[in-house]
Amino acid sequence: MASSLAGSERAFYDLVRRYERPVYALVVRMVRGPALAEDLAQEVFVKAYRALASYDPARKFSSWLFKIAHNTALDHLRRQELDTVPLEAGVEDRRDWAEVLIDPAAANPEAAAGRRDLARALERAVGRLRPEYRAAVLLRFQEGLSYQEIAETLDQPLGTIKTNLHRARKALAVLMAEAGWSPPGETGRGAGA
Amino acid sequence: MRAKSEDTLRRWLAAERDDDAEAAEAALAALFAQLPAAAPPLGFAARVASLCVAGAAAPASVGAPAGIGAAAPARARGPLATLWGRLLLGLALAGAGVAVPFVPALLRELFGGLDAAALLGAVPGLLAAACGHLVGALEGLLTLLDLAGALAAPFRSPAIAAGLLGSLLLGAAAFVLLNRLIGTDRSWSHGHVHG
Numbered sequence: 001m002a003s004s005l006a007g008s009e010r011a012f013y014d015l016v017r018r019y020e021r022p023v024y025a026l027v028v029r030m031v032r033g034p035a036l037a038e039d040l041a042q043e044v045f046v047k048a049y050r051a052l053a054s055y056d057p058a059r060k061f062s063s064w065l066f067k068i069a070h071n072t073a074l075d076h077l078r079r080q081e082l083d084t085v086p087l088e089a090g091v092e093d094r095r096d097w098a099e100v101l102i103d104p105a106a107a108n109p110e111a112a113a114g115r116r117d118l119a120r121a122l123e124r125a126v127g128r129l130r131p132e133y134r135a136a137v138l139l140r141f142q143e144g145l146s147y148q149e150i151a152e153t154l155d156q157p158l159g160t161i162k163t164n165l166h167r168a169r170k171a172l173a174v175l176m177a178e179a180g181w182s183p184p185g186e187t188g189r190g191a192g193a
Numbered sequence: 194m195r196a197k198s199e200d201t202l203r204r205w206l207a208a209e210r211d212d213d214a215e216a217a218e219a220a221l222a223a224l225f226a227q228l229p230a231a232a233p234p235l236g237f238a239a240r241v242a243s244l245c246v247a248g249a250a251a252p253a254s255v256g257a258p259a260g261i262g263a264a265a266p267a268r269a270r271g272p273l274a275t276l277w278g279r280l281l282l283g284l285a286l287a288g289a290g291v292a293v294p295f296v297p298a299l300l301r302e303l304f305g306g307l308d309a310a311a312l313l314g315a316v317p318g319l320l321a322a323a324c325g326h327l328v329g330a331l332e333g334l335l336t337l338l339d340l341a342g343a344l345a346a347p348f349r350s351p352a353i354a355a356g357l358l359g360s361l362l363l364g365a366a367a368f369v370l371l372n373r374l375i376g377t378d379r380s381w382s383h384g385h386v387h388g
Contacts, residue, residue, distance in 0.1 A: 013242035020241075024233040038233060042241050049245035115198050119228040141225040169217055173209040181202060 016045050019062065023069045026138050030073035032127045040076055044069045059152070066143070066153045070135050077131055118181070125175035132156075133168035140165055198227040 023044055028037035047068050055064055126134055135154055139145045147165075151158045205220035347353050 009242050009246040012245055013238055016238040016241050020233050020238050021230065024237070025231040028231045034231075037231075038237070041233060041237070042244070045241045046245055115228060118198055118202060122224070122228065141222045144222065166214065169214075169221060170209060172221075173206055173217075176202070176206065182206065 012049060019065055020045075022062070022143050023065060025142060026066060026069050026135075027073050029123065029126055029138050029142070030070070030131070030134060031076055032123070036076075040072055041069070044072050047072065060149065062143075063145070063149050063153045066139060066145070067155070070139075070154060074131055074135075121176060121179045121181060122172075125172050125179065128175055129168055129171055133164050133171065136161055136164045137168045137172065198224060201227055 020041070024037060024041045027040045027044065028034055031037055031040060044065070048065055051068070055061070126137060129137065132154070136150055139150045139153060140147075145153065147158055147161050150156075150165075151161045154161065156164075201220055201224045205217055205224055208214075208217035208220055348357065
């Protein structure tokens, strides 16, 4: 961190390499546009670089960085009023997502396709949540942050985070059911044996 | 054969249905872990790092406006970068090319009958004219200063100054209030799932 503060390109490169995926994954799922997310993720790191001097080492670096990423994505959503996404993504959007999603665990093409379908359905469902729910869900389930870390990142009370996550989970389940993914014992794509 | 991720999905949805928060949390986290992750394009880190370090040379503030355009170092744009610039340069070159044959005749016309003694004799007159213009400009400046003094005179009164200050403060407060109202009014609730 000290060498990054000193302005070493190599050190900052290592820092970007370490955090590019989580930052990009958070931003892309917040704004739901791979090309746009690339610009915004870049903006996140530029802002972080410029604000490195104000970073408090007592805080967790990832939380600080996620906070910048979340604020940047939220600023964009406010500017563009892109608070929701269309129910059906266009062909181009699907192609872009296919390029963005990496699946090293794909055992066979059929399984990979199934996983991609499920991933897209979940992307859409997450994209339809309110931005504050969306951010909490992504930080919790995608990045594995604790409730306390999410509260610090989003500048919200711990109780609010717990409530938001609970409601967001329930809302996600409803949205997935609406998309045809149902729990066992009910009809739907996920109900098959 | 059903994919593992679908089993995890079923486990999560079943836990949600049964209101088992702990199991639902664990299953949803597992589901996210099993699904393909989003990754930036290759070379992203190198591009960002060089952009940041190059941009650091330019003065910048943390609160810079959002948008990479604001953060990225500005690309130098020469006069020939625009279509108009190139068009103007082309026209100038064409004009110069057409004018070249006429240059000797023009020079003869302008300076052919020029007399050095007459030129030297004209210098004092030119200097006097320049001084006259300078005095005129200074007089104009003094008139402007007088006008500014006359306009500022009412504000020397404490009552008027206080009134003006009060109006400014009131205006600023109204602006801040309006800004907050507009900011609050941009609700996120429209079209969202509230759970």
